[in-house]
Amino acid sequence: MFVEPEQRSSTVSTLGPMRSRSFQVGPDPAGTPPEAVGPRLSVDRIVDVAIDQMRAHGYDAVTMRSIARELGTGPASLYAHVANRDELDQRVVGRVCAQWHIPDPDPERWDTQVRESMIGLLTLFRANPGVARCTLGMVSLDAGLLQVTDRLLALLAAGGVSDQHAAWFIDVGCLYVASVAVEEDIWRERAAPPRPAGEERFAFGVELLVTGLRELAGD
Amino acid sequence: MFVEPEQRSSTVSTLGPMRSRSFQVGPDPAGTPPEAVGPRLSVDRIVDVAIDQMRAHGYDAVTMRSIARELGTGPASLYAHVANRDELDQRVVGRVCAQWHIPDPDPERWDTQVRESMIGLLTLFRANPGVARCTLGMVSLDAGLLQVTDRLLALLAAGGVSDQHAAWFIDVGCLYVASVAVEEDIWRERAAPPRPAGEERFAFGVELLVTGLRELAGD
DNA sequence: ACCTGAACACCGTTCAAGT
DNA sequence: ACCTGAACACCGTTCAAGT
Numbered sequence: 001m002f003v004e005p006e007q008r009s010s011t012v013s014t015l016g017p018m019r020s021r022s023f024q025v026g027p028d029p030a031g032t033p034p035e036a037v038g039p040r041l042s043v044d045r046i047v048d049v050a051i052d053q054m055r056a057h058g059y060d061a062v063t064m065r066s067i068a069r070e071l072g073t074g075p076a077s078l079y080a081h082v083a084n085r086d087e088l089d090q091r092v093v094g095r096v097c098a099q100w101h102i103p104d105p106d107p108e109r110w111d112t113q114v115r116e117s118m119i120g121l122l123t124l125f126r127a128n129p130g131v132a133r134c135t136l137g138m139v140s141l142d143a144g145l146l147q148v149t150d151r152l153l154a155l156l157a158a159g160g161v162s163d164q165h166a167a168w169f170i171d172v173g174c175l176y177v178a179s180v181a182v183e184e185d186i187w188r189e190r191a192a193p194p195r196p197a198g199e200e201r202f203a204f205g206v207e208l209l210v211t212g213l214r215e216l217a218g219d
Numbered sequence: 220m221f222v223e224p225e226q227r228s229s230t231v232s233t234l235g236p237m238r239s240r241s242f243q244v245g246p247d248p249a250g251t252p253p254e255a256v257g258p259r260l261s262v263d264r265i266v267d268v269a270i271d272q273m274r275a276h277g278y279d280a281v282t283m284r285s286i287a288r289e290l291g292t293g294p295a296s297l298y299a300h301v302a303n304r305d306e307l308d309q310r311v312v313g314r315v316c317a318q319w320h321i322p323d324p325d326p327e328r329w330d331t332q333v334r335e336s337m338i339g340l341l342t343l344f345r346a347n348p349g350v351a352r353c354t355l356g357m358v359s360l361d362a363g364l365l366q367v368t369d370r371l372l373a374l375l376a377a378g379g380v381s382d383q384h385a386a387w388f389i390d391v392g393c394l395y396v397a398s399v400a401v402e403e404d405i406w407r408e409r410a411a412p413p414r415p416a417g418e419e420r421f422a423f424g425v426e427l428l429v430t431g432l433r434e435l436a437g438d
Numbered sequence: 439a440c441c442t443g444a445a446c447a448c449c450g451t452t453c454a455a456g457t
Numbered sequence: 458a459c460c461t462g463a464a465c466a467c468c469g470t471t472c473a474a475g476t
Contacts (some may be wrong), residue, residue: 027256035323040460041459041460044425063448063449063450064449064450064451065448065449065450070366073460073461074460074461074462074463075449075450075451076451076452076453076460076461076462077460077462078458079450079452080458080459081459084450084451085450085451106318116468124407136355136401137405139402139405139406140402165423168420168423168424169427171420171424172395172423172424172427175394175395175398176391176394176395179394179398183358184357186356186358187358195463201387201390204384204387205390205391206389207435208391208427208428208431208432208435208442209427209428209431210431211430211434211471212426212427212428212429212430212431213427213433215430215431215434216426216427216430240465254439259439259440259441282467282468283468283469283470284467284468284469292441292442292443292471293441293442293443294445294468294470295442295444295470295471295472296440296441296442297443298469298470298471299439299441303469304469317474363449375476377455
């Protein structure tokens, strides 16, 4: 399991160590700080590369060293931008989950909306193989989900779910989705065929949780 | 994160490399093969040490090298008994889950028995910190649970749950229990106080799953 | 068959030094 | 402040050699 020489797409790989300020294009009015035109390293660039490498080669192939290599530097340079590997993984989850769309609550069909949201998260993990594995080391998925937690809480509140139950449900639900995604990643890496009836199995788990919640909120 | 000199309990640490056949006690009739009296290394001894070290120092502190060190040999020696680290982790889970007690089905209160079984698994993981983390790399917990899966299926059958739903429920249920145990391990390793209301939170998840199952099995 | 020492090809992280 | 080379203290695994 190693990272190949990388004939990956576009821009990133063409940015060698010789990139300099003189390549600047467009207006550069008086006070534009240097960072605005793209410093060699940044948290965003590091997270970008981490996600790209996970998608291309799987979670295990991504290391501080492989990221640094692609950015044309040594591993030590990354530590000016992220504290350690754990923080990097957390930021990767944050970046991906920021794309998670949760609808405005419709009290008539809040449970369907919850089901759809959980499927949406799985879809996101499937589009970014390896990222789900980053969540396993985290104490709680919530840390990477601050942005969307409020919208999820609103959805559940529309169904009459108490704040406490809602918080616990989000915990359990995200844990379930992430676990399924991690399993799928492992199968994919072993080049095993996707488990038959995988979709039904996932739907059943979602159904268990939502039905349980509807029932418990009813009384 | 390193393994301390080990002032661990009883027998294991006193078995030095000088252990010899002459310590044999009891009858040794004609044909007893040498393995019967305890070879220096064996899968069981390796798994024993792995579990002991996880309990004492956490999952991350246990490596092929730390296990070999305690057994008075080098890491290469372990590979005569286990194929790799993944297989070792799987055997650790198998050993611990073999202690999982699942009651004979009582159709009157099958759902309570399911609840109690899930609490029983969490109790087992709590008694063996670090072991839950071994399950995360496994494709499915089932691999380490062959022994008890049949008894769980019987329990669910007594509640009128279909075989397919039962299999899926066991998957989801075990995944949930293991995830909660892993979270608790991480908190413990960070010396953080156990999350307040942790017990209630776990019970809520169990309740979601069992209520959902009862409802879905009802129709 | 079982065990070993030594090596291979890696890790994450630190640190003094440079700009 | 940001970046670097070199080093530290590890990993899992392999392999030729021993018994």
